[in-house]
Amino acid sequence: MAPHHLSGRPSRTTAAALTAAALFAGAAFGLAPVAEAAPARAANTASASSSSSLKFYDIPGSGGITLKGNVFTPAGAEAGDRYPLIVFPTSWGMPQIEYLAQAQKLADAGYTVVSYTSRGFWLSGGNIEVAGPPDVADVSSVIDWALAHTPSDPARIGMGGVSYGAGISLLAAGHDKRIKAVVAMSGWADLIQSIYSGRTQHLQAAAMLGAAGRITGRPSAELNQILKEFLGSDLSKEQDMIDWGRKRSPATYLDQINKNGAALMLGNAWGDSLFPPNQYADFFTKLTGPKRLELRPGDHATAEATGLLGLPNDVWSDAHRWFDHYLKGADNGIDKEQPVQLKSRTDGSYEGYPSWQAVGTATEKLALNGTQKIWANVDSGADGGIIFLSSILDQFAKLPPMASIPLLPRSFAAVWQSPAYGEDRRIRGTAKLHTTLTSTKESGTLVAYLYDVGPLGLGKLVSNAPFTFHGQTPGKPFPVDLELFSTSYDVPAGHRLALVVDTVDPLYIEHNPLGAQLTFSSPASDPSSLTVPLREK
Structure with missing residues (x-):
């Protein structure tokens, strides 16, 4: 078959320039954001010859x-x-x-x-x-x-x-x-x-x-x-x-x-x-x-x-x-x-x-005691960020989405916090939420956020995940099990972990009918908890 358009021996500069043009076009659509150079961890073992x-x-x-x-x-x-x-x-x-x-x-x-x-x-x-x-x-x-x-x-x-x-x-x-x-x-x-x-x-x-x-x-x-x-x-x-x-x-x-x-x-x-x-x-x-x-x-x-x-x-x-x-x-x-x-x-x-199962083999279970009731349909200020932008800022500037945990309105956000840690916590893998939920409506959406909270109450987002339910009986409790998105994050000594749950996040479509209320409880027969995977010391 005859070649289409052109042929030749492009220099590495030419190939990189053409690819840069493609990436720039992709970045304009949010497809492949151009990132800064990272040092190579292992060089290619094959030697290059002429072009x-x-x-x-x-x-x-x-x-x-x-x-x-x-x-x-x-x-x-x-x-x-x-x-x-x-x-x-x-x-x-x-x-x-x-x-x-x-x-x-x-x-x-x-x-x-x-x-x-x-x-x-x-x-x-x-x-x-x-x-x-x-x-x-x-x-x-x-x-x-x-x-x-x-x-x-x-x-x-x-x-x-x-x-x-x-x-x-x-x-x-x-x-x-x-x-x-x-x-x-x-x-x-x-x-x-x-x-x-x-x-x-x-x-x-x-x-x-x-x-x-x-x-x-x-x-x-x-x-x-x-x-x-x-x-x-x-x-x-x-x-x-x-x-x-x-x-x-x-x-x-x-x-x-x-x-x-x-x-x-x-x-x-x-x-x-x-x-x-x-x-x-x-x-x-x-x-x-x-x-x-x-x-x-x-x-x-x-x-x-x-x-x-x-x-x-x-x-x-x-x-x-x-x-x-x-x-x-x-x-x-x-x-x-x-x-x-x-x-x-x-x-x-x-x-x-050696395996994914070997990641985060040590765990810490945070008890989610008490009963908390929140109104739906209002963004509390706890959010997962903006696609591409938020994680890129985290990647290059160590600036994940943040929220002031003490200032989150408790009418719209349920909040549980751990004590301040005496030593760092190296989170590795997938945190898992288990709770009991009662809704005033048959459908609804909640979003769970895990924050690293500093001494001044400023929380840096560690992970999050959404959960939507349909067909539940209003007023009847039911269990919720949710895996947060996997991560690798170190919580410094002197900081604490906070779990925040609200009902609105710009990343997701929410299904909360107007006027809905969500109640989170922890029955003695089925305690609510957040299991955090940790790297063993």
Whole structure:
């Protein structure tokens, strides 16, 4: 097939400049915020040779559509040469030049690298299917094309991507057994648990994705309908939405992914506004093949953003090592490292664990004694922040969302506080709330927040999570169990923890009827508590 547009040997500066332009466009839509450089923790073990070559192609996708793509080929490739193949589907709303800087590095290290604009976006054909069956079929079509038109080795095929590209890559690992290694950065394993956790619509996340899709592509009729039902809180369509999401969730195909046996590396940020880390950690735990989980400070795609510009970056350094080991057989030690790597939000240090279950094995149970009653429909001032902005400020300036705990109005916020700690508390993993709730209405929403409270009463947000209920009998108590979003955070000595629960947060759609009241109690037979996971000293 004839190359499309241009070909040549771009310099690293050119590749980085093109990628920077793509990231700038993505940042304008809130897709991939550009982050400052982070020092590389482990260098790529493969040495670079002379510059690889780049060509742009029209690649046939599934169902007869055309995907806009590009191919980096190692320098000096001759007829009969075969190199490991890596395929990169683009992120939501991003064009095919998204991965140029990293693709060139990989090609210089001896890989054939194919990137393509996911269907429905920019100049690629079709409609946006949200990682539906056509997107998964596209991956196999691209692999077929690459094996026929590039010097690729059919026995050494890898997939990778950021965000949307990560989700598509994981889904493809369950449908195409030719894929031997995957690096999925800032992706999802369970789409419903990502944007509908606690049976609560993540308003800002869904609205942003919908708007970006309309600006950069062509949403399918099915996507438009799902968004309408999702944002419109149509409970009669809830099961349709859940079924739609399950079809697009790698966790649904877990058995097949395990059977195919691809080596999977998962990376995410503690404050990911679109795909919170809990669902990735749950998925990771159930994988039976070679696996690795990396969690770092930041928001959606910020941890790997500098690497897309070709700058030193921990995530991409480990991605190269992962591909080198599982596609080239390099003895670089990544398979011998602890498979769970966590970077603290507080001091930026890395900690290794043999499993997710080994994280936060020590626990502290805070009793939530007494009875507290709050009115619904009013924002108390305790909030999870703004998507992207809040977690980026936390990542680079250590400024998470804050609230003055003494000034929170107790008519609209239930508050419990621990005593001041004599030594620091290193929170690692997933805090769990258990309480008994009585509502004056059959439906409602609550949002739980965990704060690190200093001596002056200023609380820094450690974690949060929403919970929505429907069909409850007014005036009848019922139990609530809620997992807050996983995190890694150190509470200094002299500080205390505070649990705050209110009913309104701009991040989420709330379902509190006008005039509703929520009562939190702690029956002797079933005490209310917050279980906080801690790193053992």
